[in-house]
Amino acid sequence: MTVAVVTMGGTIATAITADGALPSETHAGALADLLAARGADARVVPFRNTSSRQVGAADMAALAAVILAEIADGASGIVVTHGTDTLEETAYGLELVLGTRPGVPVALTGAMRGPGQAGADGDANVLAAVAAASDERLAEYGPVVVFADEIHLARHVTKVSSTRVDAFGSPGWGPVGSVVEGSILLRHGVPATDHGIVGTADVGEEALSAGGxxxxxxxxxxxxxxxxxxxxxxxxxxxxxxxxxxxxxxxxxxxxxxxxxxxxxxxxxxxxxxxxxxxxxxxxxxxxxxxxxxxxxxxxxxxxxxxxxxxxxxxxxxxxxxxxxxxxxx
Incomplete structure (x- = not known):
């Protein structure tokens, strides 16, 4: 199974500078090195490197198109690295466009502490997300958020802490699964409904850009x-x-x-x-x-x-x- 890791930016892709954490040009290379060192069957697909506070619906539609292209090119699972501020929104935007239509697992993740910070969590989150994207059972769950070894449904997950590394939760629902020693433990069955909207599959970036x-x-x-x-x-x-x-x-x-x-x-x-x-x-x-x-x-x-x-x-x-x-x- 080959997992495509699509990069969108965020804390996980920053470097510490005198002006604070800013986007780093070395993120994709560092990801590739991490995956190679762990023997993961994965490829890195640099897409965007921006703060997630700038990611809107048009970006989500564009990301969905990239995901479908990677699947058409042989990817059996997708990981998206993304800033945490709006990670839950992009996960849900992808569910609206993709639903379970891709037929492969789609997992989004990021980091609360960037490279170079004490306790940086990005590498662990990426590896957990790759494990999730390698488990074909998760294809039926639609896009999921994998963070701090928990797996959350896009429709329920939200950022519950602005600073902790266990920043995401699903109030009233809880995670649908967890990652333990690289294996996926599912706590809940497949959701009863696909959250995609009929007709949104062909909505492109242009329709959601300025003027949308x-x-x-x-x-x-x-x-x-x-x-x-x-x-x-x-x-x-x-x-x-x-x-x-x-x-x-x-x-x-x-x-x-x-x-x-x-x-x-x-x-x-x-x-x-x-x-x-x-x-x-x-x-x-x-x-x-x-x-x-x-x-x-x-x-x-x-x-x-x-x-x-x-x-x-x-x-x-x-x-x-x-x-x-x-x-x-x-």
Missing amino acids: PDVEIVHAYGGATGTLLAAAADRLDGVVVAGTGGGHTALGLTTAVKDVLKAGTPVVLTSRCPDGEVLRETYGGEGSELDLLGAGAIHGRGLHPTKARLRLAFALAAGVGPAVAFAGEM
């Missing part, structure tokens, strides 16, 4: 006025509301959300809580889930707001109706 769907997240908080949403509403193609609790908004934000809906712009209702579903029929009154869903907001189906934003953006770029994109089990 502009979908923003609006975070609710106590007494939120909705001023920013009202000011930007006519420039947006879609809105994701990260509501309080079970999907609630203060009166001012509620008015702004309803105005957006009246203008025909899709709004997806999610919760800012790290775990739990948006409610459907528990609370009434202005700004409740009954009120917002009744006004036409789309139920976010338990997705984290950042992932709901990606799902809406990819659906709009593919010409898939937002209600269709969020229908069914998540």
Whole structure:
């Protein structure tokens, strides 16, 4: 089995300088040396070397195209090295485009401590990801995040710490597996649903670049006025509301959300809580889930707001109706 290791940049690909950690030009070579020293049947595919805070939906679509090209060229598994700030978003973006369609394991990883720092974790994470990408059983799980010897589903994983090396978790779900002595131990069976959206398979980088769907997240908080949403509403193609609790908004934000809906712009209702579903029929009154869903907001189906934003953006770029994109089990 040949694993293609596609590089995207991030902490794992940095060098320490007087101006802080910056992208290093030696990352791909160092990866190749590591894999060769461990006897791994893997090849390094330099793609991008950028901070993950700059990685958007268009980059995810471009990465998906590279992955499919590598598979067509004989790769039996894929590892993507990536910055941790938005690693979970790229993992989910790949799931939207690829789903389980590639037929091979796809594992994303990175590092919290860069080369040269005490306790650097990049090498261990890469080797664990290569082990995961070499286990054909994981092809049925869609893209996964492999970090600190844990394996997480793209739809559930999130960065839970800004500094610890065990930076990722799946609140309410936990990892689906782990890496032990280079072997994969699976704790949960194959997910019941493929998270890909019908129609997104052919969405390319161009459709998601500048001029593509502009979908923003609006975070609710106590007494939120909705001023920013009202000011930007006519420039947006879609809105994701990260509501309080079970999907609630203060009166001012509620008015702004309803105005957006009246203008025909899709709004997806999610919760800012790290775990739990948006409610459907528990609370009434202005700004409740009954009120917002009744006004036409789309139920976010338990997705984290950042992932709901990606799902809406990819659906709009593919010409898939937002209600269709969020229908069914998540």
